[in-house]
Each structure stands twice: as C-alpha cells, then as structure tokens.
Amino acid sequence: MAFTMNLLSPIHQPPGSPDIAGFIAADVEDDVARELLRPHFAADRETLLLAGFDAFDRLVRLERTGGDNASRCIIPPRCWRSLIGSGVVAVIMAHNHPSGDARPSAADTRTTQETAHFLRTMDIALADHLIFVADGHFSFRSAGLL
Numbered sequence: 001m002a003f004t005m006n007l008l009s010p011i012h013q014p015p016g017s018p019d020i021a022g023f024i025a026a027d028v029e030d031d032v033a034r035e036l037l038r039p040h041f042a043a044d045r046e047t048l049l050l051a052g053f054d055a056f057d058r059l060v061r062l063e064r065t066g067g068d069n070a071s072r073c074i075i076p077p078r079c080w081r082s083l084i085g086s087g088v089v090a091v092i093m094a095h096n097h098p099s100g101d102a103r104p105s106a107a108d109t110r111t112t113q114e115t116a117h118f119l120r121t122m123d124i125a126l127a128d129h130l131i132f133v134a135d136g137h138f139s140f141r142s143a144g145l146l
Contacts, residue, residue, distance in 0.1 A: 021142075021143045021144070022139050022142040022143025022144070022145070023138050023139075024137055024139055024142065025135065026134070026136045026137075029136065029137065032092070033094075033132075036051065036059070037049055037051065037092070037094045037130065037132070038137075040064055041132050042096075042098075043098060043134070044098055045066060046066070046095060046096055046097070046098055047064060047065070047095060048064070048065050048066075048075060048094070049062065049064050049093070049094045050062070050063040050064075050079055050080075050091055050092075050093055051063075051094070052083045052086060052088030052091050053088060053089065053090045053091070053092070053127070054087060055089050057090075060086050060087060060088050061083055061086045061088060063079040063082055063083060065079055084122060089123075089124060090124065090125045090126075091115075091119060091124060091125070092126075092127050092128050092130065093115060093128070093129040094130040094131075094132060094137075095108075095130075095132070096131070096132040096133065097131055097133055100133050101133065102131050102132075102133045102137065102138040103138065104131055104140070104145075108129070108131065109145065111129075112126070112140050112145070115129070116146060127141070128140060128141040128142075129141075
C-alpha cells in the first residue's frame with residue numbers, strides 16, 4: 001500500500017481548531033470580542049476579564065485580573081464588589097489560553113457554572129464566557145453550555 005502526501009493535507013488539526021462546537025474564528029468575531037476584550041490578552045500569560053453591562057448594553061465596568069502563573073486565574077473579591085456595586089445587569093467573563101487550545105477545561109466549565117449561579121442570586125445574567133486563543137475564541141453560550 002503506497003502512502004502519498006501533498007502540501008494541502010494537514011497533518012493534524014491546530015489547537016484552536018474551528019471544528020469545536022462554539023468556536024468562533026477571529027476574522028468573524030463581533031466588536032465586543034475583537035475591539036473590547038481581545039486587546040487585553042497577552043500571548044504568554046493567562047488573564048481574566050469581567051465586563052459588566054447595564055440594561056442598555058453599555059459597558060459600565062471592566063475588571064481585569066492576571067493569573068498567578070501561566071495557567072491559572074483567580075477572581076479576587078474586589079472584582080466582584082466593583083461589578084456588583086456599579087449597577088450591572090449582565091456580565092461577560094473572558095480569559096485566554098496561552099496554550100492555543102480553545103477547548104474549555106473541566107475547571108473552566110465548573111467556574112462558568114458556579115459564576116452563573118452566583119450572579120443569578122443577585123439578578124445579574126452571565127451573558128457568556130469566552131476563551132480566547134490567537135485564531136479565535138470559544139463561546140460557552142454558542143456551544144450550548146450556558
């Protein structure tokens with residue numbers, strides 16, 4: 001059996017592969033993802049953003065926190081106090097994966113569920129949780145996980 005290879009056949013799928021349910025390629029991201037959130041992420045360090053919006057979908061507050069190392073973010077209580085005290089009705093949570101793999105980890109999924117529950121108790125909606133990589137982002141809402 002002969003095996004042939006050509007330059008057009010990929011050897012493997014890239015880490016942020018667009019065939020993941022909920023993946024949105026960078027070239028079709030909406031303005032919030034492309035202009036507001038994406039510029040805050042460094043390629044070598046995980047960062048987490050909490051963007052709070054009012055009832056008219058206006059940005060009220062943007063909280064940013066960095067991870068304690070390249071792979072973990074902790075949301076300090078001051079971030080929640082700032083958001084809750086500023087009259088937000090919806091929050092978009094976003095972070096990046098420096099690894100380039102847009103798939104959510106078990107910790108990402110658990111944190112999303114806990115955050116949605118926490119915010120619901122205060123009548124605030126978790127609009128989405130986005131995971132950014134160089135070639136796009138994963139949306140929990142688009143994947144049906146929120």
